[in-house]
Amino acid sequence: MTNRALHKLRDARTMDPVLAGEDLSEYHSSFDVMTNSHAIESRLSDSLTRGERIALIGATGSGKTSTTAFVIPSLGAQIAPFRIGVAIDDPLILGNPGKFAQHVVRRIAMTAEQMSQSTRTELRVGVADQHEVVRAKTRSVQAGLDAKIASISANLGTASQSINERTSAQEIIEILGSALTLVANTGPKPILIFDDTDTWIQTGQDDVDERRRSFFGDILRMLAGLGCGLLVAVHPQYLTTDEFRAANSGFLTTTVEVPRVPNIEGLRSVLELRSSGADVELDEAFESEAIVELHRKYEDKDLSLRAALRCASSAIVHAVEAGSELVGIEAIALGLREILSE
Numbered sequence: 001m002t003n004r005a006l007h008k009l010r011d012a013r014t015m016d017p018v019l020a021g022e023d024l025s026e027y028h029s030s031f032d033v034m035t036n037s038h039a040i041e042s043r044l045s046d047s048l049t050r051g052e053r054i055a056l057i058g059a060t061g062s063g064k065t066s067t068t069a070f071v072i073p074s075l076g077a078q079i080a081p082f083r084i085g086v087a088i089d090d091p092l093i094l095g096n097p098g099k100f101a102q103h104v105v106r107r108i109a110m111t112a113e114q115m116s117q118s119t120r121t122e123l124r125v126g127v128a129d130q131h132e133v134v135r136a137k138t139r140s141v142q143a144g145l146d147a148k149i150a151s152i153s154a155n156l157g158t159a160s161q162s163i164n165e166r167t168s169a170q171e172i173i174e175i176l177g178s179a180l181t182l183v184a185n186t187g188p189k190p191i192l193i194f195d196d197t198d199t200w201i202q203t204g205q206d207d208v209d210e211r212r213r214s215f216f217g218d219i220l221r222m223l224a225g226l227g228c229g230l231l232v233a234v235h236p237q238y239l240t241t242d243e244f245r246a247a248n249s250g251f252l253t254t255t256v257e258v259p260r261v262p263n264i265e266g267l268r269s270v271l272e273l274r275s276s277g278a279d280v281e282l283d284e285a286f287e288s289e290a291i292v293e294l295h296r297k298y299e300d301k302d303l304s305l306r307a308a309l310r311c312a313s314s315a316i317v318h319a320v321e322a323g324s325e326l327v328g329i330e331a332i333a334l335g336l337r338e339i340l341s342e
Contacts, residue, residue, distance in 0.1 A: 003325045005284040010316050014277035017061070017309035028070035029273050031063070031259055034266035040256060044231075045071050047254045049078055051189035051229035055248060057236060058258030061306030064233045065195050067258055079229070080188040082111045085196060094200055095207075095214045097222040098169025101176045104192065105163070108179055173222060180228045191229035198235045216243035224251035261305060264295040270305070271312060285316070286327045293329045297336050311335040 009015060019027060031040035044067065047054050058064040072081050084107045093099040163172055183190040201211045216238070223230055232252065238244045248255070261267050268282065268291055275282045282291075294315075298308045312327075314335035319327045 003285065005278075005280045006316055006320050006324070006327070008278045008280050009275060009285050010320050012278035013313070014274045015271075015309055015313040015316060017306040017313070019066075023277075024066050025069040025073060027274055027277060028063070028066040029266075029270040030070070031067065034269060035259060035262055040258060041067060041071050043254075044068075044256045045074060047256065048072070048075060048191055048229060048231065049189075051079075051191065052254045053224060053230040053232075053252045054254045054256055055232055055234045055244075055252045056195075056256050056258065057234045057239065059236055059304060060198060061304030062258045062260070063305050064258050068193065068195055068231065068233075077188050079191050080183050080186070081191045081193055082108045083193045083195065094211045094219065096169070097218050098167075098172045100219050101169070101172045101222065102163050102167075105172070105176050105179055108176075108183075173226075177226050180226055184228070189229055191231060192223065193231045195231070195233045197233050212238065212241065213243050216241070216247045220247045220251040261298070261308075264292065267291065267295045267298065267308065270309070274309070274312075286312075287329070290315070290327050290329055290332050293332045297332070301336070301340075307339055310339045314338045 014023075014027060032038055032042050044054065044056065048071065056064050056068065072079070082104075084104055093103050163175070180190045197215065201215060202208060220230075220232070230252070234244065261270065271286070271291065272282045275285060294308060294312060297303060297311070303311070311332065312335065315327050315331040318334045319331040322331070324331065
């Protein structure tokens with residue numbers, strides 16, 4: 001008879017690598033804890049608080065987005081984070097600083113409106129040990145900030161609607177600068193977050209090199225001139241390009257690198273945290289040999305953390321379908337075959 005814990009894990013889907021909203025930060029395993037350092041989450045937190053321009057370096061699926069989602073709530077009202085997504089819009093804006101500035105104005109207006117409607121900020125603090133992340137949720141006192149953000153939202157909405165084809169690139173950039181000054185005058189440091197840059201740059205097959213040059217060149221130069229904080233996700237493949245080297249020496253001030261999970265204990269801690277979301281102990285669902293095998297494949301196949309979680313999630317489904325008591329090596333092999341065939 002199949003282990004009930006496996007059914008709970010499968011149905012809760014907390015092993016799914018891509019989680020949304022609160023879940024993304026709730027199930028983030030601290031790289032600082034795994035590496036026994038202060039080089040990742042702590043460094044990112046300090047740099048954001050100072051309003052620095054940060055390159056967050058990591059391969060696709062390494063945990064850049066979840067690291068950002070984990071750190072930002074802990075800073076409360078010290079910063080005003082604005083996530084600037086481009087993937088669903090016209091990738092051609094990456095080649096036009098004026099159009100990009102217009103896009104950022106609209107995104108800030110949307111985010112400010114959402115912030116003004118929210119009266120709650122979640123604070124996640126503290127790490128107990130390698131096996132448990134202790135988080136506490138509290139309400140921040142920000143009624144006055146919310147009122148100011150509401151006013152900013154209204155002003156930005158009006159400014160965004162006033163932009164038309166005759167508005168020059170410089171005028172749009174000045175509107176963006178004024179918007180960020182409005183935010184800064186409320187107290188928190190405005191931070192523009194670009195966490196899917198690789199998706200934008202790689203969209204389509206044409207002009208990828210040109211979009212890369214434009215983003216790490218003209219776009220970052222324009223953003224750096226605004227005087228706000230930046231958080232830019234950077235894939236390692238761009239580190240050796242002339243454009244990134246120039247940006248890193250001129251426009252970006254801080255580098256934070258998301259590492260690989262350092263050892264099997266680290267991977268176990270990731271799986272334990274995910275299992276706890278389904279109120280399941282990891283050893284109730286996985287054979288110890290299966291975790292060893294998953295870690296071996298993570299290293300041998302150079303899997304991303306996202307891929308390792310996908311393998312674990314798929315292995316759970318295979319184990320349930322087979323009526324197994326625990327996820328074993330065979331289920332891991334089936335999960336790996338599935339993700340490698342995609």
